[in-house]
Amino acid sequence: MMQTDWADPKIVQWCQYLLDSYAYWVKHELIERAGTPPEQAERLFNSAFVVASHGAEDDPVLNYGNRAALDLWVMNWQQFTQTPSRLTAEPAKQEERAHMLEQVKKQGYIADYSGIRISSTGQRFLADSILIWNIHEPNGTVIGQGATFLTWKYLDVSQL
Numbered sequence: 366m367m368q369t370d371w372a373d374p375k376i377v378q379w380c381q382y383l384l385d386s387y388a389y390w391v392k393h394e395l396i397e398r399a400g401t402p403p404e405q406a407e408r409l410f411n412s413a414f415v416v417a418s419h420g421a422e423d424d425p426v427l428n429y430g431n432r433a434a435l436d437l438w439v440m441n442w443q444q445f446t447q448t449p450s451r452l453t454a455e456p457a458k459q460e461e462r463a464h465m466l467e468q469v470k471k472q473g474y475i476a477d478y479s480g481i482r483i484s485s486t487g488q489r490f491l492a493d494s495i496l497i498w499n500i501h502e503p504n505g506t507v508i509g510q511g512a513t514f515l516t517w518k519y520l521d522v523s524q525l
Contacts, residue, residue, distance in 0.1 A: 381402050386498055387511065395409070415433045415437055437484065470499065478496075493517060
């Protein structure tokens with residue numbers, strides 16, 4: 366991934382929506398909000414915890430992943446931002462994931478969700494204490510959903 370992807374003005378704006386929406390729902394900041402929007406976008410991109418998001422399409426496509434997310438899913442920015450969000454979960458778990466995302470739409474956010482996810486290489490991992498929230502514009506229009514988590518555990522076949 367080119368280092369400048371997070372600095373694209375569209376991505377910087379998306380990061381502001383993502384961060385503002387997180388603070389709205391969760392009542393605290395995801396990252397320190399000091400500095401300019403591009404500085405905040407860089408801080409978010411380089412955070413140690415995973416942050417990913419998708420748009421509000423019928424079959425949402427990932428539109429943001431910080432460095433931790435790209436590393437975990439073993440993708441570059443281009444690959445990640447062309448991946449339908451549902452493909453980050455195993456096929457058998459997609460219905461459970463869809464139900465959880467529907468809950469988020471209704472409630473605004475959920476915390477302490479855990480789920481098995483799958484990287485581009487087929488490596489499965491259990492993401493723990495996932496917080497998922499609706500991302501909205503200042504006028505309240507929901508434009509996507511974000512997710513963040515700090516801990517995950519790689520699984521071997523015997524753990525599935």
